[in-house]
Amino acid sequence: MPTKLEDGGVNPIAFNLTKPGYVAHKNEIDDAIREVLETSWFVLGKNGDAFEHEFATYLGMAHVLGCNSGYDALVLALRALGIGTGDEVLTVSHTAVATAVAISATGATPVFCDIDPVTFNMDPNKLEAQLTARTRAIVPVHLYGQAADMGAIMEFARTHHLKVVEDCAQAHGARWQGQMVGTFGDASAFSFYPTKNLGAYGDGGAVATNDDAVANQVSMLRNYGWQPGRRYISEIRGVNSRLDEMQAAILRVKLRHLDAGNDARRRLASTYAKHLSGLPSLVVPTEAPGNHHVFHLYVVRVDARDEVATSLRGSGIGTHVHYPQPIHRQPAYLDHGYADGSLPETENACREVLSLPMYPELAEADVARVGRILRSLIEKRPTP
Secondary structure, eight states, X not given: OOOOOTTSOOOOBOSOOSHHHHHHTHHHHHHHHHHHHHHTOOBSSHHHHHHHHHHHHHHTOSXXXXXXXXXXHHHHHHHHTTOOTTOEEEEXXXXXXXXXXXXXXXXXXXXXEXXXXXXXXXXXXXXXXXXXXXXXXEOOBOGXXXXXXXXXXXXXXXXXXXXXXXXXXXXXXXXXTTEETTSSSSEEEEEOOTTSSSOOSXXXXXXXXXXXXXXXXXXXXXXXXXXXXXXXXXXXXXXXXXXXXXXXXXXXXXXXXXXXXXHHHHHHHHHHHHHHTTOTTEEOOOOOTTEEOOOSSEEEEETTHHHHHHHHHHTTBXXXXXXXXXXXXXXXXXXXXXXXXXXXXXXXXXXXXXXEOOOTTOOHHHXXXXXXXXXXXXXXXXXX
């Protein structure tokens, strides 16, 4: 028999599930997989070419080049722009560690800027203080599905002659002032990890750019340094980072449903807001003016976060923390010299953020239940 939960219910609510997305589009996905198996062409074939073209059209970009992961996409984009040893790259510490690891992988040094406490994205007003003679690029992260302030960031980059690579791993289809993220900088990097708004059934990524020379460099870098159409001769020192045909075929199907999925996320976010607004010790996501938030994650800020998460777990509600430790305070980056309190908004966020269940097929009734339970928990807590 089902175990009765603390709130009286019996049905747990998962933080995220990928199977409902497969079930929703099963016939299309199965047909796409079957076609790849029957064709038996698995790397750099017609599905990869078609997906690159279709995703470029969706973004409004000249070039998209598939690769093995979002991390690889960042590395390839930075390398294609000439970022390397001795350079510094401005980014944020409140993000997946892959952002910083990718910068480090080029030989460059990530330099961390503080975030805006409302959007959790890079605060453009904090860039100037981190600028040095070695600064060569900026990697803004469009975190949780909301665009960073690309107007201010691009103005700063132009003023100081810096390259910009947008980290769009969590923001497929998001917009800033009506313009799609990934279309502002010199290049952009996308992840297709299975839980992303546009997710494959394995690892996958892509670089987008309007620059023909950058596209050519990425094309060579991802495939051993070979020029397109000229195998076995490495013009530059490349790597093996290619989006395989199976994932490309799946992504072609899922791209057709991306906007509908994002719309569903936005509706669920509205339901959350309806149930959670007006609580002084709980901050719900705020969509920046002119932005189109696609809610890869629905992240609230709450006092006593860990206690609240434990209570929600007792009611069968899955939650997660994105991210519990800022990168500049992780062991691998302590030698960068950031003291506790050096990025106060980043560190405050890491103590307070809590991600609630969010995926397109999540039932609105389940979202309402999460909202009611969380609201009850907050109202019962003493005022800080």
